[in-house]
Amino acid sequence: MNSSLVVDVAIAGGGIIGLSLALELRQRGLSVAVMERGHAMSSASWAAGGMLAVNDPQNPLKLLPLCIRSWALYPSYLARIEALSGRPVPLRTQRALQEQKPEGGLGGTATAAEIAELAPGLDPGGHSFAWLDEGSIDPNDLREALPAAVRAAGGTLLEETEVLSVETTGRGIVVETLRERISAGMLVNCCGAWAGGRRLGGVPVEPVKGQMANLRCAPELLRCVVRTAGVYLVPRGDGRVTIGATLEHAGFDETVESSLIRPVIDAALRLLPEASLPSPLDAWAGLRPGTPDDLPILGAAKLENCWHATGHYRDGILLAPVTARVMAQAMLGETPDVSLDAFSPARFGSD
Numbered sequence: 001m002n003s004s005l006v007v008d009v010a011i012a013g014g015g016i017i018g019l020s021l022a023l024e025l026r027q028r029g030l031s032v033a034v035m036e037r038g039h040a041m042s043s044a045s046w047a048a049g050g051m052l053a054v055n056d057p058q059n060p061l062k063l064l065p066l067c068i069r070s071w072a073l074y075p076s077y078l079a080r081i082e083a084l085s086g087r088p089v090p091l092r093t094q095r096a097l098q099e100q101k102p103e104g105g106l107g108g109t110a111t112a113a114e115i116a117e118l119a120p121g122l123d124p125g126g127h128s129f130a131w132l133d134e135g136s137i138d139p140n141d142l143r144e145a146l147p148a149a150v151r152a153a154g155g156t157l158l159e160e161t162e163v164l165s166v167e168t169t170g171r172g173i174v175v176e177t178l179r180e181r182i183s184a185g186m187l188v189n190c191c192g193a194w195a196g197g198r199r200l201g202g203v204p205v206e207p208v209k210g211q212m213a214n215l216r217c218a219p220e221l222l223r224c225v226v227r228t229a230g231v232y233l234v235p236r237g238d239g240r241v242t243i244g245a246t247l248e249h250a251g252f253d254e255t256v257e258s259s260l261i262r263p264v265i266d267a268a269l270r271l272l273p274e275a276s277l278p279s280p281l282d283a284w285a286g287l288r289p290g291t292p293d294d295l296p297i298l299g300a301a302k303l304e305n306c307w308h309a310t311g312h313y314r315d316g317i318l319l320a321p322v323t324a325r326v327m328a329q330a331m332l333g334e335t336p337d338v339s340l341d342a343f344s345p346a347r348f349g350s351d
C-alpha cells in the first residue's frame, strides 16, 4: 500500500529546473516534494557543459531578457546552494572567447595579446574572436550540492519515484507514484526531455541528444571558455577541458558513438593543440529538452493547478535561477520579473 504525503507543491523531475524551483518555493515558505524517477541531477543537468552563455549568438533573441536576469541572479543562487549544502560551487571561468563573423558585431575583436593572457594555448586558426563577460560552472559540482541544498532547506526529495499519473481534484492534484501518493495544491512538470509525455500534459518537448568529451590540458593554457560555430571548450581549472557537443535528433538514445563525437574532438584539438585525448575516451551523452521554437515552456498548463517549467534546450543551466524565480512568482499570483508571454504553453495550442 502506498504511503501518503501532503504538500503545497509537487514537482515532477529532479534536474536543475525542478530542484531550483523547489529551493525558491521553500524560501517563500511553501512545502515541496520533488519526485525524481531515477537519481537527482543525473540527466541533462549533469551532462551539460555548464556555460552561462548569456550572449551566445545561437540563442533566439527572445531569450535574452531571461538570460540577462538569470546571470544577474547567479551569484546569490550559488551562494545559497553553498550555504545550505556546505559544498563549493564556484564559477570555473569568468570570460568567454566567442567566434565572430569577420565583420564583427559582438563588440571589440580580441587582440592576440589579450588572447595570450587567458588562452595562451589557443590556436585561433582563421577565427576572429570577441570577449564576452560570461561565466561557467561544472555541473558535477551541483550534482551533490543542489539535492543537499533542497533537503537542508526542508524540501522533500523522493528519488526512484516516477510520476505515473496526475489527477486534478476540486482543491488541488493527486499524484500517483509506485511508492507514494502525493496530494498537493499544485504540480509542476519539470521533466526535461521527458516533459512531453501524455501523463504530464502533452507539451511539444523533444529530446535533442548531445555528446560531450573531456580532453586533458595544463590548466594555465586555457582559462576561459572558447566557442566557435562547430565546437566549444570549457576548462574546469583542474586539467579537464570539457568539449561539445553534437546536436542529434535520435529519440531517447543516450549512447556515445565515437564516429559522431570524433569530428567535435578534432575541431577542439585544432583550437587547443597541446591538449590530449584520454584513453579510454572520457565521453558521455545527454538529452536537451528541445521545443519547436527553441524557447522554454513556462506557465500554467491546461489541466487545473498544473504548471510547466521545461523546454530549456541548450540553456537550462544558465536559466535555472530565473526560471525558479519567475515560476514561483507566477504560481503565487505575483508579476514575474520577466514577462512570460513568449514562453506560454498556450503558444502551441496544445496545452
Ligand SMILES: Cc1cc2nc3c(=O)[nH]c(=O)nc-3n(C[C@H](O)[C@H](O)[C@H](O)COP(=O)(O)OP(=O)(O)OC[C@H]3O[C@@H](n4cnc5c(N)ncnc54)[C@H](O)[C@@H]3O)c2cc1C
Binding pocket: 012, 013, 014, 015, 016, 017, 018, 035, 036, 037, 038, 039, 040, 041, 042, 043, 044, 045, 046, 047, 048, 049, 050, 051, 052, 053, 161, 162, 163, 164, 190, 191, 192, 193, 194, 195, 209, 210, 211, 212, 244, 245, 285, 286, 287, 288, 289, 309, 310, 311, 312, 313, 314, 315, 316, 317, 318, 319
Ligand atoms: C550535451 C549537453 C550540453 C549542454 N550544455 C549546456 C550549457 O553549457 N549551458 C546550459 O545552460 N545548458 C546546457 N545544456 C542544457 C541543460 O543541460 C538543460 O537545459 C537542463 O539541464 C534541463 O534541466 P531539466 O531539469 O529540465 O532536465 P533534466 O536535467 O533532464 O531533468 C529532468 C528529470 O526529470 C526526470 N523525469 C522524467 N520523467 C519523469 C517522471 N515521469 N517522473 C519523475 N521524474 C521524471 C528525469 O529522470 C530527469 O532527472 C546542455 C545539455 C546537454 C544535453
